[in-house]
Amino acid sequence: MDTLETRELRYFVAVAEELHFGRAAERLGMAQPPLSRAIQQLERRLGVCLLERNRRGVRLTGAGEVLLHEGRAALDATAAAARRTRRAGGADNPGGPRGRLVLAVKAAASHELLRKLLDAYAAEPGSAEIEVLPCGICEQEELLRDGRADVALMHTPWNSLAGFDSEALTTEGQVAVLPAGHPLAARATLSLADVRDVPDLPLARWPTHGTYAPGPGPEIHNQTQLAQLIALGRTVAVVPDSARSWLWAEHTAVPLTDAPPVVTHIVWPAHSRSLALAGLVRTAARL
Amino acid sequence: MDTLETRELRYFVAVAEELHFGRAAERLGMAQPPLSRAIQQLERRLGVCLLERNRRGVRLTGAGEVLLHEGRAALDATAAAARRTRRAGGADNPGGPRGRLVLAVKAAASHELLRKLLDAYAAEPGSAEIEVLPCGICEQEELLRDGRADVALMHTPWNSLAGFDSEALTTEGQVAVLPAGHPLAARATLSLADVRDVPDLPLARWPTHGTYAPGPGPEIHNQTQLAQLIALGRTVAVVPDSARSWLWAEHTAVPLTDAPPVVTHIVWPAHSRSLALAGLVRTAARL
DNA sequence: CGCGGTGATACCCGGCAGGTATGACAGGAC
DNA sequence: GTCCTGTCATACCTGCCGGGTATCACCGCG
Structure with a gap:
């Protein structure tokens, strides 16, 4: 009577993201009419109008916005349930690896912290296998969810930690990375x-x-590109202290007095058992 | 191919909680054979063994434990999506109430804090209607989820706050509530x-x-009952400072020197927008 | 005024969720 | 041993509903 199926949520999220039944249906690998019908059924069952159909296109109502956010969270949670269960499935042999993380x-x-953490954990008795998944800083929250x-x-302050459990590991300051020859590079702080x-x-x-975000500076895609642009005297960057390890000879790092400190946390889903x-986590906290 | 339906999750959670196909089927309002089949399908699709069927009864495997926890979280999330969408549905008229919380x-x-919070918030321009839902302390996390x-x-320290966003509001100490005539009631701390x-x-x-939890003391169901048992000289309780407001004449409250301080937080789901x-929350933080 | 593009409707079909009846098997009472 | 009981699995049927195709209704635009 009132329990949403994940199929319905998938459909609605697709429509709400595309704001177009045809494109959404294509993305879902189905025809448009059944999709329309499914959304109508969903609206009837919830007793709520989710989409405003103007003859030209579709817009979200307030309730639609709510369902888009909450539905994404619910879909993430079910996907997480499936993935974590699958991964736990291989480790049913007791005495074998206690799962993989x-x-x-x-x-x-x-780098430094990660290396220490992996070494220390591997030395623990009965430790699990750790698979390291490199990713962009914005994807991490989605991957956990x-x-x-x-x-x-x-x-x-780049990640938000909202909705997760976490433990702070290290704190470091930030430095400005400048071309070695630049006048500012001579300053102590x-x-x-x-x-x-700096206009140039x-x-x-x-x-x-x-x-x-809009701004005059170059759009950076990776660290190598950033290093090159700095070396060429085209830009300046603000990075954590530990980034000094990858600086070139043409770079100069100058400590920043008022930049917010960068705290590295180990973070996991709050309900994890x-x-x-x-x-x-215990190993990390002891480092 | 690999996306779990909430129906399957509901079925599995029921079976995993009952550890008995027949009872689970009854709880779900269906017959036992389709339930067995659904769980088998689920195991095949996940490629994982979830239940260990000994001829006498059922036990969870490691993967089954994982799916029970993660599945509950996913079901909570989808239920939350449905409920919040329904509630947002009434407030589509712009200019009307900006939703209800x-x-x-x-x-x-x-009491005190709640009254101040409600009054201060009601005085804000454009404030929403607040529905107060009284409940036990353990249900709160479930209600939010x-x-x-x-x-x-x-x-x-009674609630865990894990997985939520929160803001601390007030801190208070704890007191021991004793029968007025008891020898300990004469102590200053x-x-x-x-x-x-105290043996008696x-x-x-x-x-x-x-x-x-096991122990010699009486099992308390509500505050009135507790107050009565204390007044009768049958038990003692440790409660926050602010509980002094409901003490009887036959009670004496004595400050505790080493009890952990009680912090009242305002708490909400991390992804709420x-x-x-x-x-x-802004109003609460200004109190 | 036709034409393209949108979402909605009408109708049909196949798969699958669910029900009933029954089987297979273990354990306990005697 | 032989029941009987309680358990989960299997076999088979049926009706619903999810999905497809064809088409309509409507609007904006050249």
């Missing part, structure tokens, strides 16, 4: 205002969920 | 060890998720 890390961040990863190393307003060195921009995960 | 509070806790409530006032080891006054026990909720 997937650890999501931002590519090339916290939909079960593709079990645990992640995240960095505030800088402030954020200093590096934001616009601040590099990183993508957030695939899109770039995995023994292997508990062991990894 | 359901606030879960432990019955009879934080499955969408029956949007926001709650919780009290650490007490320690936890003092009240735990065993510490009252509150239920946790419907069950009681409701304007009304944001307003309420």
Whole structure:
């Protein structure tokens, strides 16, 4: 009578994202009429109008917005249930590996810490196998939510940690990375205002969920590209202390006095009950 | 091919909780054979053995345990999606009430704070209607997860806050509530060890998720009952400072020196995006 | 005024969810 | 041993509903 099926949620999320029944149906691999009917049924069953059909296109109502957000969360949760169950399935042999953990890390961040953590955990008795999944910083939350990863190393203030359990591991300051020859590179320290307003060195921009904030600086896709652009004297970047390990000879790092400190956390889904995960977190907390 | 339907999750959770196909089928309002078949299909599709069928009864495998936990979370999420969408449906008229918020509070806790919060929020321009949902302290987390409530006032260390966003509001100490005539009632302060080891006054026990921890003290169902048992000289209780407001003349409250402080938080689902909720949290933070 | 593009409707069909009847098997009472 | 009982699995049937195709109704636009 009143329990949503995941099929219905999948359909609605597709329509709400495309705002177009035809395209949504194509994405779902089905014809348009059954999709229309399914959405109508959904609206009737919920007793709520989800979409506003103007003759030209479709718009979300308030309730539609709510269902889009909540539905995505629910779909993530069911996908996570399936994935984690599948992964737990192989490890039914007692005495064998106590499961496998997937650890999501931002590519090339916290090398040092990651190495120490993996070594220390591998030395624990009865430790599980750890699969390291490199990814962009914005994907980590999604990976944890939909079960593709079990645990992640995240960095505030960039990641939000909302909805997860976490434990802080290390704190570090931030530095400005400048071309070695630049006048500012001679300074002992800088402030954020200093590096934001250099007319010949616009601040590099990183993508957030695939899109770039507006600004004069170049759009950065990866760390190598950033390093090159700095070396060429085209931009400046603000990065955590530990990033000094990948600097070139043509780079100079100057400490920033007023940049927010970067805290590395180990993060996992709040309801997790995995023994292997508990062991990894305990090991991390002892580092 | 690989996406779980909520129907399958509902079925599996029922079987995993009952550990008995017949009873689970009855609970689900269906016959046993289709249920058996559905679970077999689920196992085949996941490629994982979930249940160990010994001729006498059923047991969960490791993967089954995982699916029970994750599946419950997924079912809660879909139920929350349905409920929140339904509730958002009424408020489609712009200019009308900006939605309605359901606030879960432990019955009879934080009277004072609640009153101040409701008054302050009602005075805000454009504030939503607040429905107060009294409940036991253990139900609050479930209510938030499955969408029956949007926001709650919780009290650490009893509630866990894991998986939610929260903001601390007030901190208070705890007191021991004793019969007025008892020798300990004459003391200016007490320690936890003092009240735990009184032979004639065993510490009252509150239920946790419907069950009681073992111990000598009486099992308490509600606050009135507790008050009466204390007045009769049958038990002693440890409660937050603010509970002084409901004490009887026959009660004496003595501050505890080493009890953990009780922090009242306002708590909401981490992914919530409701304007009304944001307003309420802002109001609470200013108190 | 036709034409293209949108979502809705009408109708049909096949698969699968669900029911009933029954089987297979283990354990207990005697 | 032989019942009987309680368990889950199998066999088979049926009706519903999810999905497909064809078509309609409507609007905006050249």
